[in-house]
Amino acid sequence: MLTLEQARAAILADIKPATVQQIVPLLQAHGRFAAAELRAQVDNPAFDNSAMDGYALSLSDLIAAQFKLPLQGAARCGDAPGKLTPGTTMRIFTGAPMPQGADTIVIQEDIKTEGAAIIFPKTAHARMYLRQRGEDFRRDDVLYGAGQKLSAFDVALLSSAGIAQVPVYKKARALVVATGDELVAPGTPLAPGQIYESNRLATLLLLQELGVDAVDGGTVRDEPAALRELLKSSADFDFVITSGGASVGDHDLVKQVFAEIGEIKFWKAKIKPGKPIAFGRVGERTHFFALPGNPVSSLVTFKLFVEPAIVTWYHAKYYFPELLATATHDFRRHAGRTEFLRARLLSERGKLLATALPGQGSHMLKPIRETNGFIRVEAEADGFKQGETVMVVPLSTNFS
Incomplete structure (x- = not known):
């Protein structure tokens, strides 16, 4: 045996x-297994842009003007990149493209106004709050390999990478x-x-x-x-x-x-x-x-x-999920086979606790209502004691 x-x-x-492979629209790729490498079609971010609402400026201009610059214009999401007039600052919003000539952002909470001028803190430094083009991924970067099961989050990433269709293995x-x-x-x-x-x-x-x-x-x-x-x-x-x-x-x-x-x-x-x-x-x-x-x-x-x-x-690597937990009670049996006890797994202050449920007969379904994992008892073991570390197989990520 x-x-x-x-x-x-x-x-x-x-x-x-x-x-057998097939090409499916991106939305239909959810829950499917990729049949080839999936590569980014664009850089992400696609352009330098602001991470915060604030003011775009050139740090050298700011220092030369002793941290006080006149306001001129604004950069908004969806706009083409504007051009910063030397010696000025431009209002900018989160996600808006960085104006040409600007190299840093000062957030709106850190400025003061003086008439039409903006006064900046002396702590400003180059490339503050700047998202650089391609810092997440570059065009042609491999995002997923063959065999990857695509989750909703994976589909979102592929969409941001400009991928409209996905090669998947036929079901x-x-x-x-x-x-x-x-x-x-x-x-x-x-x-x-x-x-x-x-x-x-x-x-x-x-x-x-x-x-x-x-x-x-x-x-x-x-x-x-x-x-x-x-x-x-x-x-x-x-x-x-x-x-x-x-x-x-x-x-x-x-x-x-x-x-x-x-x-x-x-x-x-x-x-x-x-x-x-x-x-x-x-x-x-x-x-x-x-x-x-x-x-x-x-x-x-x-x-x-x-x-x-x-x-x-589906060409994917299978990882059998197993975690360590603390037994909440004693359990005794005759050794001989690897046994899986239906259990309730509970996370308590960062510690995972495991309790075998009553009614372990293989014909008994009612305990399944409370089962969110199994306690694994090795073939040579005759059980475990309360407080001992045991191996568990989670069936859910809800440990409450």
Whole structure:
């Protein structure tokens, strides 16, 4: 049985990254992965301009005039750069282009007026409050490399750099299916022995957050023929993700059928929850994940294995987020598997605290309401004590 790290490494080594690219308008690039270097089309700032409301002047003129200059004209945003008459000062507003002949700005709070003249402090020096052309970035500077997932802030930067269209990788296509005779859709009356299906919906939404074109394949019964048909029709997908049918019960047929149609890279990982996970490939293109049927196990294995695979498929580097926190209580268990405890992470005066939630059964969904992270317990550890430092995996940046 593979350890967590071995299983993840096996998955990432097998991923065949995206090759198809497309050009999209900048606004549609949000949440997509860049397929090439993105270079600035202009300098930023595009011209020397003022960082503050104040007065533009030549420092040498100011010193020669003993820090008293007559006011002549104004420079406003959107104006073409004006020309400063020697021996004068010009009113200037934040973002306005620097007049020719001026080399510094004195903010309006630091001046006094004397009739039509402006009196400046003797502390003025060259290039005060001046934003220089290109000090942020220059034309042709590389702003992002291939594989960068573009956030709203990234889109804003690209817009300021004059980029209107972005090469991105075509969205991965994933087919999501739940397996099990006992599963029914919400809104359907439950017959004895039936339960409402939830894993498929969660998986679809998690994939969408990763920039994947996720297709709902519905629920498939525990019948070999139905599962074979599913796998044989998966050639148009980059990923097929099932939940249920991956453990060792008589009706857990996913592994059996998958071995007939495709190639299993591994089955089972030394983790809790989520031990019965299978990964492999059907044909040259389609990567296959068989996630456990228990809801929490499905969520954990998605975060541990599917998410890194998707990110790697998009040519991006995946960094598994882990932080150090202080345990608020004792926890004891039998060592053997790397375990992920649903937890509440709380930031208190700059210190991150971790509390494992009650109800850690892999079938129990209610604690998810309060879960904003996992406490990671290493395979060889038999637990932790209150006050000890523990490793946590955040699911959110809200630690309140």
